[in-house]
Amino acid sequence: MNTPATLADPDTPFAVVDVHTMRRNIARLKDRADRLGVTLRPHVKTAKSLDVAAHLNSGTPCPVTVSTLAEAEAFADGGYTDITYAVGVEPRKLPRITALSRRGVTLRVLLDSAEQAAFVTEASRRAGIPLPAQIEIDCDGHRGGIRPGDPALVEIGRVLHDDGCLDGVLTHAGESYFARTAEDQCLAAKNERDTAVAAAERLRAAGLPVNTVSVGSTPTAHAADDLTGVTELRAGNYVFFDLVMAGLGVCRVEDIALSVVVTVIGHRPEHGWIMTDGGWMAMSRDRGTAAQAQDQGYGLVTDLAGRLIPGLVMTAASQEHGTLTARDGAALPRLPVGTRLRVLPNHACATAAQHRGYHTVDGTRPARPAPAIEAFWERVTGW
Incomplete structure (x- = not known):
């Protein structure tokens, strides 16, 4: 029996949707519309x-x-x-x-x-x-x-x-x-x-x-x-949510269903930088949290299982390079070249648009050695 593919397998960067979180977001607004x-x-x-x-x-x-x-x-x-x-x-x-x-x-x-x-x-x-x-x-x-x-x-x-x-x-x-x-x-x-x-x-x-x-x-x-x-209520972002919505208090960070998997490709210790292969082509240029009380840069960083790494933020992006730095006095974690991480987006619509589809996982299941990929969902592109 073949071992299911995990988030450790596809070439990075790629988009991931936690289906359990997404379904919870969907049910939340559907219940509200029904009540209204x-x-x-x-x-x-x-x-x-x-x-x-x-x-x-x-x-x-x-x-x-x-x-x-x-x-x-x-x-x-x-x-x-x-x-x-x-x-x-x-x-x-x-x-x-x-x-x-x-x-x-x-x-x-x-x-x-x-x-x-x-x-x-x-x-x-x-x-x-x-x-x-x-x-x-x-x-x-x-x-x-x-x-x-x-x-x-x-x-x-x-x-x-x-x-x-x-x-x-x-x-x-x-x-x-x-x-x-x-x-x-x-x-x-x-x-x-x-x-x-x-x-x-x-x-x-x-x-x-x-x-x-x-x-x-x-x-x-x-x-x-x-x-x-x-007669009717419209909304779209709520399916995935993002850091802008979390910054407004509409959702929690743990309600964000979309992330991008990236890989550590280098270090610049003299600057306090960790470099990844996920730049703005993977995350978009959106800086929607910049005007909020907490600027989240280009995104918050989690481990491959989706657990936030305290104080680690994607603070800069070029086309195919992402720069991670520590803030609020946090120590820069030791992340060797080849380490895979997930980045939570500022704006789900803009980040999703950078990808042809989503690898899906269920965040409630054990991530050993990495979350299993359940499916690949294609996106509609063009106008």
Whole structure:
């Protein structure tokens, strides 16, 4: 009988998902959405994996959010037929959107201007298929969307409704990623809900139907305690979590399901450095914790079994080199060349995007001599 492969075997660097931790994260938010009485529409942009998505709803396709049409097409191929494409639509994307609609996929598009509404309705008329659209609402001055009181809201709604394309409204509390206390996150969640509901009520007051009132971000999804008037909740990062979310108090460090395995390749004792083969090509350039109370550099370091090594941080990165240093008076551990380590990411979405897939482990099982690899899950790439 062959010995199962372990994290000591594949060439480094490579991404790892602890499936036990991931499932716990998934169950936590699903239970919360059920208590709040709303549909959970996970955002698959973080994992971009049908294998990960299979754990979202006990193996049955559920409503999902995507950030690329490549994701929409891959998930449609996997049997997902209720999809929201939550990035502003532009004309050259419409043939692919229409093709998915012809396959029986309900693919909602997002827009925030009369110009976009006009080309969506024109494409709908040409195809003979209503293309459901949601109007993006700006709840906190972040990226796109229009304010609920903007006269353009009803104008856009009427253009869409006249061709059977108005589905509802969608907002995203992007500034919640800077809400550093539980109270601030609760306020962000309340503002997100109130803004979306106000926009929906304004459209309804103008005689326009609103089926969907969609809100969500990982911080607000975990902070919301009342979603009256909302129909669905979106979040994506929560499946893996990361150090930014831990820094906000949304999760604990031990809830981070994604890591990157790297190997020690050298030492610079005169600088207090341990060098690894995992640079920014493995971890990404994201420095999302730099503005938080505790800057985690490019990531915290664990041993191969996932146990944190006290005070050891990835503090610098070049393309294929990572630099580990000790902080807070910690002694630099003795880690010979060839030692394998795991690095927890600042931003799970960005780190995952550097890899073609995930080796999976179960962190509850004994790691002798190293955690066993259970499977390899591929990711969707491209746009």
